[in-house]
Amino acid sequence: MKANLDMLRNIGISAHIDSGKTTLTERILFYTQRIHAIHEVRGKDGVGAKMDSMELEKERGITIQSAATYCKWKGHAINIIDTPGHVDFTIEVERALRVLDGAVLILCSVGGVQSQSITVNRQMTRYKVPRIVFINKCDRTGANPYRVAKQVRDKLDLNAVLLQIPIGLEGDLKGVVDLVTMKALYFEGANGETIREADIPAELQEEAEAKREELLDAASMFSEELMEAILEGTPTEEMIRKAIRAGTLSLELVPVFMGSAYKNKGVQPMLDSVINYLPTPKDIKNTALDLKNDEQEISLTPDPDAPLTSLAFKLEDGRYGQLTYIRIYQGTLKKGDTIINSRDGKKVKVGRLVRMHSDEMEEIEEAAAGDIVALFGIDCASGDTFTSPDISVSMSSMHVPEPVISLAILPIDNKAQVNMSKALNRFTKEDPTFRTYVDHETNETIISGMGELHLEVYIERMKREYQAEVQVGQPQVAYRETITQRAEFNYTHKKQTGGSGQFGRVGGYMEPIDEVEYEFVDQIVGGAIPREFISSCDKGFQKTLGKGALAGAPITGVRVAINDGASHAVDSSDVAFQLAAIGAFKEGYQKAKPVILEPIMKVAVEGPSEFQGGVMGSLNQRRGIIVGTVEEANYTSVEAEVPLSEMFGYSTVLRSLTQGKAEFTMEFASYKQVPKSVSEEIIKKFQEEKQKS
């Protein structure tokens, strides 16, 4: 079965908490006949406890929240991809956004555009995801879809264009007017499954015409054909839809729909528009990195006959066992195929291949480019690329940044201990920037990652998903050390205390390098150090790299060259030369003006312009360099480079500074030398701790 790409959509549904994502997803699955009855998230009386979707899933035995759910609408296949709810920019969010081709942004008709929607929208813009907006909860008191549409223009900076207007609002919500067909749509039957098309109510005729005019105006920007037809007074529905589609795909137009999922109004037209306006896999340009050619970007073609390129974007421990969700970008994946994991080059045989529905799964024989399916029993990490054996490409860079922050965690009891290891094992597979190890000096479990929030998310997930409650230590910044000038060394290791002695002399120099963390150069001529002990020197140097003399931090950016030495026929050994090298390194290191480096984060704070001054002040106080500001309407974002060590607890500070109206994101930028005063403090603290132990 080769999928026709025109008949396929991979979409995400993204929403602010409480704007009705679960209800809407459920309605979609109902109308697409994946589930056969509707149960409410809130009880009928409206006062019952709100069930979260996980509990709902448990009770109903469905998987609304699975990583990808497959359904069919009017002959088209739709994969609904779960977009993670947390807003900070982790690799997981990034992956989910990569996998989908288009998105439905749900907004509440009362709450409108809130900060979380702004963040999600910005991420979508960053990943160039075409989107449509569905204004939900039009039945609620205070509903005003016009105001929300205006907010989409102002706050999200999207060219929002109404494709519908409501018939009645709040308790009187009856249906919507479709501005393309100029018909009123009413949703009838027990669950709104029957759509009755009728003439536009007389009292809305004038408004509908005005809004249609606006729609035609906006759409005609994307089609000359439509523009001419409008002038001649003969635009057809097809022309309008084509133009809206072109605008949506180019990210320059965002169609707005409305309704109330809870009252079963407006969901089916929204599904129609997913088909009509959101991209097919063919419409999206995807790229991979050529591993044979220095990670140069190459474009992928959604051709089922091309070599396979696919991305494992999510691992899931379901009731069916371990599932690996995979998006195929190019080629075809068949049961029984041998594919290669480009991270480690391991061959993997494709066992069971399935498509996940909400309430069941379907075994399939093959899947082609554009599709999203799940594999059973594949041992991999999420983010891994699987390809045909004949090519060597990766969907994401192989360069995983080193973690910049770490903290100690302690399980509160035995049960938590067991669950914690399960959780950690899973998280490290999901996210290569998340690491964990046991510190042998303190016997503590240390987790490390790309920022405070990054680790907080995992601690929260440990508690929620794995029932592993842990005590959390103070976050520690991952400092590094490096040298700033060339220095010579010449060290002799000699030990003669009965028995066989130890002797080795190592001479050479060390100098700073930018490109790599450590480089060993052998310039020995004439056998001053015998061949067999050269690698011992290298080993010795490497042993000293783990803990620098200033702050006990790893040493990076050092080239060590040996060009002289001496040996003894009896007393020289592997160990003797390793020890000589360690001594030589220490000698040279002191002379090479070592410095401490600290992680610098790229911080972006966004919020109402009135707080800009305060925000800049707060960043400045934290040794931040303000790179720039972006001011639009009443919203400003400030970009700065700030040392990570100064950013602890910043979310609280920012909240009180801006009445909770601003938010910030943070990602690792680079390592930079710490200023002298700070450096002295770090060294002092390290020395004190050293003495204590």
Place this chain on the structure above:
Amino acid sequence: MQKEDLIKKNPLRVLSPLSTESLPDHRMGLIMARAGLGKTAILVQIAMDSMLRGHKVLHVSIGEGLEKAKAWYEDIYKYIVESFQLDNAPEVEDELMRSRMIMTFKESAFSRLKLEERLNDLVYQNIFRPDIVVVDGFDFAEADYVSVMDLKEMMAAMNVQGWFSALRHRNDNRKSITGVPAPCHEMDGLFDTIILLQPEKDSILLNIIKDEYDSAAGKILNLDPSTMMVKEA
């Protein structure tokens, strides 16, 4: 090459010779050209030259994003490092980073009042005290004499030098007596230095048509269209 040599050799010395150690107070400069000739490149080079000399620059970009403005500085700095083999490039870059701040505004969000408010925020909190403000993308066609005068007065009050870019329109041939084209033909009196970019066969001329400070008026520089770098004519 050392940083000092780089400063000395910069063709922009015509505009601000080293003999005048400090920057002239509240000079107003204007660079005029048709679209795509390199106004931003020249503004960034003026800014970069000031930064290298230890002054602080606020780069105001109207209508363009932050990333774009940053990219201009990065590209030009990269070119300087590579073609002049600048010593201590990372340290110098670090220093430059600290001497520069970029503010971008959407067209509709920019006003003198806003800029003044932002500048005050920076200065009063001791976050950043610019010596020179370059303004790229200001819409002179929509501005009148009074509003530009207003900007000039504000900059004078804050004791900063201002450099502006202005877009000339192809089919607007109005000119002032001194030869300053529209849309600035009625405000030429507000600027101390005015540079006109004129495309030639294989380069772009920087025609300094007015300069009240260092009498560079009448001198001509060149812009290499392949590197967007200013060079001597």
